[in-house]
Amino acid sequence: MRSDNRYINHNLLSGIGGAQQILLFMPYIAIMLFLTLIMANTDNALAEDTVHKSTHRKASNESAGNSPMIQLTPINIIGATPEPASTPNASTLEGRSLHLRQSDTLGQTLHEELGISNASFGPGVGIPVIRGLTGSRVRILQNGIGTHDGSSLSPDHALALDTLFAHEIKVLRGPEIIRYGGNAIGGIVDVSDGRIPERRARKTVSGTAESRYDTNANGTHSAFTLNTGKDSIAFNLGGFFRDRNDIRIPGKAIDETFAAQQLGLTEITNVSGKIPNTDSKAIGGFTGISWLGNQAMAGMSVSHTDNRYGIPRGSHQLDPNHLDGLETVLPRLDDLTGFEDIFGPQALFPNVRINMRQTRYDFKSEWYEPVRGIDSISFRYGLIDYGHTEFEGGSPFTRFKNNVGEGRLEIQQSLLHNLNSTYGVQWIDRKFSALGVETFVPKTSQLSLGLYTTQTYTWNNWTLQGGVRFEHARANPAATELRLRGSALPPVPLPGSVDYQAVSASTAVQWSPRQDVTAKLTFNHGERPPDIQELFAFGPHLSTRSFEIGNVQLKNETVNMADLGFEWKTERFSARINGYYNRTNDFIFLRNTGLVYEVDNEVIRQRCVSAAECVSVFAYGQRSAEFIGYESRVDATLYQLPYGSLSLSLFSDYVRGRFVNGDRDDVPRMPPLRYGAELGFGNSIWNTALRFTRAEAQRHPGQNETPTNSYHLLTASADYQLKANQWGDLWLFAKGYNLLNEEIRNSVSFLRNFAPEPGRSFIFGVRATF
């Protein structure tokens, strides 16, 4: 074990550098060492395909008895049908379904899931929207620890997460505050990719290799994973590369009607057939090592992602009549030869690009049944070093950094018969900074600490669940006052710190009158402390065409949600429906002040001549809001033929968000009503599917937002699993997306009037497992 510890420490030291960062690690290394040393005594032979799950394990009578604590869990392999969700408002995407849907972004990967939409900002950005909520209200996790990128700060910031490695994506719709904190007020998405090995190597070397090609924009995606190890040591290695040109679309990128009506622009630089500056290139990899004992494990991983993508034009520089005076001189020049670099299109209308990089250090340790009655003690810690630089015309103009440590220590116990309990502590230590032109949020440190417990009681066919969480959050801006560059506004003083206490509780009752029927009623009361941009924002935010003013006296946002779900699952038929009502008190939103900020002149005024050169001044405020919606799905096997089964799925989802007081206007950027059907035919070797989705027009876009039209989305897929030889398997797949080549303006996207969703595309790929 000493050698293992030396290895871990060596990697930490070489990977991080700097005494300050080492100090940050010390407590976690100490905990890791402590757990590892204790657990080393329990090191026994382990079944080779044993899987340790850090997530909640189902309580069972056996677990309290003499049977082994470690249970065999099926390994998901290509072609396997994903397990049904255990609760109606949760779902897990894995196996074949996951691999077919894997895309450039997490939002695009999940957008066919019920209740989930994709908040795109061009194809380079795709953030999941759960039941109309996103940003600071939905936690995106990677193996249980937050991604901690810049995506909650601004809609043009991509997630620092690539789904190509994902083994499983779990979606919990509705508040999951008890375990994950206030930022999970809208739900969570947890992407599990096994970076830290969780099982011993079955073969000397095993792994996967995948490559796919997308005809739209010549997208190529390649990834590999390697797993090796000996005895109780397992080692993982993975890498990916993704490259794509400008995305192809039907029609024009910019909705010219919108540009004329909303911005007063009749002559804009618009392009047909593609969206310029939407190419992207990403590369990344990870390595992980674990020690796997019989009753315990400890492991760590280091991963790095580098993602470079362009932002479609939309926030500024649309107006060819406004080039800081050049527009009056250039037309009089006859010959620009030799000056294309400063008078060419790229110089006059420079592209905005983002270079993002993230390095993660993840640690995981679990100890199973350390004493009788305690099922497990688990520890997770992630240290995230995130940064991105925004470039304009090739020159950097803003640099964002987010250094975060997030940890969780959790004990699961089942001392009492039929009662399974969890006690946990979770903490997040965040240091955020932005330097440059668009620094609308000051340098801030943030610390939150949550204590929680969940209890599950099972009695016959009833299950009662409950949980409570106490959370303390503190935000300390580094500056004592904020000034606006180039403005005559007086300096704005900031408080030294703001503190929040939040108490959240959850109860649920689940009834299973028959083995194939489940009904569940959940009530959640959750509180979310405001995020740093909601507190301290002060300045122009060009990606959302706004000037934001924070509010340091915001209260906790409080959600009260009732969710009633029903699930019926038989061999040939399954149905699932959820209905929910969410009343959120003190919903934090951007209130339009009616003023505008002239970007070039850096002046606030009530009105300006050119709407394209001005952004609206918004102030963070609070107002109660309510959300009501449903998700439903019916799956049926219509015919079972000798060569396969014919299946039909019908699905629909909807959410309506409105403010409660005043004129009851709509919460902006809600997804539209969707419904559709999927016809599938196949067997365990091959599958084909045709999926049709109809999305209705969104006529409730919210104040100062524009409605979107309805659309039809037709997709088709086919895949075939080939047993190559004893060395491995091959899985061939193909998918057609947006086969009708419809212009899709996505109502949840800030950039919907400037960048429609991708046009028709065909994806071909192969995945080898060995």
Add this chain to the structure above:
Amino acid sequence: MSRQSAAQLGQLFYKAGYYCTLLITTLWTSQPVFAQHLDIEVWGQGNALFAGFCHTSGAAGCNLNGLADTLGLPFGTLPVEAMTNKLIFPVDFGDLAGGNFSTRNPGFQSIRNALLPNELISYRALGRLKYWDTAVSAWHDAPQHVQIRLFGGLEASAEVLSDYAQCAGQLLCFSENSFGIDGSTVFTGTGVQGNPELVVDITSTSGILHTHLSFFLESPDGETGGPSGAYLIEIQLISNARFFPSDPFLVLLNAGLESSEFGAALFALTGEPASGELPKQPDLPASIPGDVDLDGDVDRIDVALILLAAQNIETLNATNAAFDVDGDGLITRADALLAKTLCTLRLCNIPVEAPATALNLAAIYDRASGILNLNDIHADGTHYRAQLEKQDDRTFTLSMLQRDKPRYATPAQYDASTGTLEIPAIFIDGKSYRVSMKNTGESTFLITHLEEINTLSIPVD
């Protein structure tokens, strides 16, 4: 280079050429038929502010000599009102995107060092809105159903509250926790309504001003539009760092008239060309090579102006010496190419954090003149502005004191009982100092404490 690479390069050049052509065509075709206007050059001398015509060669809004020709006026006609000698700045509604009844012109600009760093320039509305009715060819007060609304900046408004305790936590608000204040000036035929004084802009750290306001022609109900004709408004400029405002001047706005009709409206004001002299403008400062618009840097506009001068085969003279970048006595494309290499524009450089704005600290010291401007002094609940003149290294005498509105979040504090004056920050040559002074009688103040302070809000790592 392989044949394939050469072909790709050729294709690239072809595309670049295509896009350039497309862009220039777009720019060219997007220009309105009549868009000539004159921008307002602003400069300061001592304690006074001045406004005049700009003279940057080739720049839009600065072609004073071409105005008479464009409007069909007699040669030598200067846009100066004959009766009052007030300067007239003609502009055209509808010259920019935003509709036919709104404009951002005239622009306001200054050359480098013509104003103090971070000097706050505001406008003050005067007089009545005049209307030129082409039917009777005469100027008279505008009818009741039309007005011009001018939206200025709100930054220096007395209603600005930057204390979140007064704004229900909001970092910035306007009084009554509302943004509903009147942030516009309304010129009507009966006089000025709304807010008569609003911000034009604050100068850069180089003392450069380059900004625009928003003018709208509208009905009293605020509906944009109005009868065609010419409109005349009167304003003057004021500075928070100078006691004397500029002379009043006129802005002549064209709402849908042909050039000749608009020229007639202007001619009715100017009369026949006279030998009157325009106000003397500041001497052109010694510029860096290539900085032909004298804004303190070399950017794409400089390069474009040099290219234009070379295209027009302009001869070198004392006023356009900066165009000859390579010093060969000629203005050629080579000068433009050389200027391009000197480019210091934003897209060539990584932006740096701007230093603290002096006016936000409410006090400026001009080392050259020895004048200390205290733009906001708080004493016993009343706010003042004052000027002090340096006598020796530690002594200043009070040369001007006047009552004023509260303008700054951190004004200087004067305690009359002890005679102490605490100035949180004085901006001197790019640095800020905290200063304490003692009133020793006879309007004399002695520096008792001085220390340099760092006012950057975000440290650069």
